[in-house]
Amino acid sequence: MSYFIVLDDVWSIDLWEKLKTSLPDENIASRVLITSRFLDVAKAADGGIEPYELRFLNDDESLKLLLQKAFPFREPEVQHHLTDLKDVAKILANKCGGLPLALIVLGSILSTKNRTKNAWKRVNDTLNWHDETANRCSQVLLLSYVDLPYHLKPCFLYLACFPEDYKISTKRAMRMWIAEGFVPKEGEGTINDRAQNYFDELLQRCLVQSTEKSWDGNCKQCVMHDLIRDMAIREAKEENFLTVLSKADDGCHLAFQKIRRATLQYEPPTFKEDDIFLLSFTKVHRATLQYKPPTNFLICSANIRSLLLFGPYKFSNAGFRLLRVLSIEGADFRDYKIIHKGCLEGLTHLRYLGFRYCVLPQQFQFISFNSLKNLETIDFKGTSFDDNWAWYLFRDLCRPIVPNIFYSLWKVPSLRHATFSFFDCPPLPSKEDHLKNIETLKWVSLREIPKLKGNISLRKIGIMTHVSYDSIQQGWQSIKDLLKRTEHMVSLSLRVSHYRLGYVPILSEGTSDLPCHETIQSLYLFGQLASDLCVLNLHMLPTNLxxxxxxxxxxxxxxxxxxxxxxxxxxxxxxxxxxxxxxxxxxxxxxxxxxxxxxxxxxxxxxxxxxxxxxxxxxxxxxxxxxxxxxxxxxxxxxxxxxxxxxxxxxxxxxxxxxxxxxxxxxxxxxx
CATH class of the missing domain: 3.80.10 (Leucine-rich repeat, LRR (right-handed beta-alpha superhelix))
Incomplete structure (x- = not known):
């Protein structure tokens, strides 16, 4: 006798291993169908068959499922209702982001409402996923968090620091986890490998959604579904891990008592431009400000550990002696006097420093990093410096005394990842031992490449070139000399200041004679290829690209x-x-x-x-x-x-x- 067994929502490999011993397999054409939230369970069931991974629903499928639940019975007047309700139904369906569970719960709520446009609009205007009407969805989503292993729970909750619908860089999030100490230093593989395994497991459990893949097949960017993010925020607050604030309390003074970590996603009401709001954290470990109006804030805290700021925020170091992560995005500091040589003093525990898509004054380039003994990541992606001719003149005059901007940064022995904007590449130090541990370096000027003497730790590099037609040979030779000393290079990026003003220094012989020829997997070329010197062919491209x-x-x-x-x-x-x-x-x-x-x-x-x-x-x-x-x-x-x-x-x-x-x-x- 044949059998067909469906095992729905299997959560552990052990359960399947115990069950399969009781299932007869005597070539009787029987089948077992397993559904699971975890990819490793599916692979353990049958390693010879690739698991079928369900995708999120598109707009049409979402609308269809919502209406099926909103109209459980096929009444004759359904089509009449659909004509009036279809527009608002589309809006409600889009809110669910293709998540079937959310669509089912929302459709069930709509089935109890009057089938009028106004009634459904009220649901759209007033629906709160924290409300009891959506409790069934929240409770089911909560199961995914409760079942997480202990080491994954802080990693998941930490992602709530980012704004709603924010495309989270996987590498950025993992480096913050490492800076916070969520990923153990000891274990199999490198610490980056372990952080990647953590992220992969969150993906397998559908707690984050991948939006883009990187060159190595891993997730490059992800987003958290609104419902899952809301659930994470509630759990983080309940466990005193992280508190998210999105609107101002009464008055300008916000004090948090006995909160271990806080994230501020703050859109303050209209105040005078010169108003200063005091945020006093007595026992706050993590905080992030996310808001739109350009307002001055003074944050005072002795125990804060992570501070993420999104928007035109003006930052002041107010004694963050335990700060490990500082990330500011989208701020303009040109008219803000707080940026001075000692503004990072005392941050001895800081491991991650980010000024992304900011505008900084020129004097920031001479800031002191001497106290940042544990700094691992500096992220200046998309950040530019105020185009002030006086500071350029001052910098040139000071070169004999201070030969390099960011000169103190390169002395930090723990530095592993350094990312700068395309057009503000800092000079490198002349002493080769200052960069012996660097793994990621983007972007650096081509003329600085000869300073990378003996460096063998680089895995990713982005080189900004200003190569004319006559100097292509010389530029390519400098790059080849570097690649011969970096046997573990996996990513190479070359770009000119403008594709009409320069040539990418790659010749027809390419990288075929280099030790890293087989290790380079990602290649980015921005600039014109000289047709008589460089013809696109397989010889110029790495074998395993x-x-x-x-x-x-x-x-x-x-x-x-x-x-x-x-x-x-x-x-x-x-x-x-x-x-x-x-x-x-x-x-x-x-x-x-x-x-x-x-x-x-x-x-x-x-x-x-x-x-x-x-x-x-x-x-x-x-x-x-x-x-x-x-x-x-x-x-x-x-x-x-x-x-x-x-x-x-x-x-x-x-x-x-x-x-x-x-x-x-x-x-x-x-x-x-």
């Missing part, structure tokens, strides 16, 4: 004939002015492992031909601002496609005549 980004390369011949032969390539991005021709062709068997492809701002592209059997694993395709492309390729020849993103203009052009090419794709979206 998994991600390639070209921008401003101005390639005239179809590059697909070369790129499709890269056997390990999973991500390919051809961006603005990377290809100047009119036709692209992907042949049978080409791009055997490609999963993500992005074509953007290819102004001359008119035709794209995809042969049968090309790109057999492609799941994500994005086409943007290719104005000459009048028709889509035969995407029905790529049955694996799951996500298609089109520019608005292109979507309007092909919506009718090319619909048959994309009807098999579950998610089709537009992007301006």
């Amino acid at each position: 998994t991600k390639l980004t070209l921008l401003g390369s101005r390639i005239k011949e179809d590059p697909m004939s070369v790129l499709e032969r890269l056997q390990c390539l999973t991500v390919l991005k051809l961006l603005e002015h990377s290809f100047m021709g009119a036709k692209l062709t992907c042949t049978e068997g080409g791009f055997p492992r490609l999963q993500t492809l992005k074509l953007d701002s290819l102004q001359n592209l008119r035709h794209w031909d995809i042969k049968e059997g090309a790109m057999p694993r492609l799941t994500h395709l994005e086409i943007g601002q290719c104005f000459q492309l009048c028709a889509l390729p035969d995407l029905q020849k790529v049955p694996t496609l799951q996500n298609l993103i089109l520019s608005t203009s292109l979507h309007e052009t092909i919506e009718a005549k090319d619909h048959y090419k994309i009807k098999h794709i579950p998610s089709v979206r537009t992007k301006r």
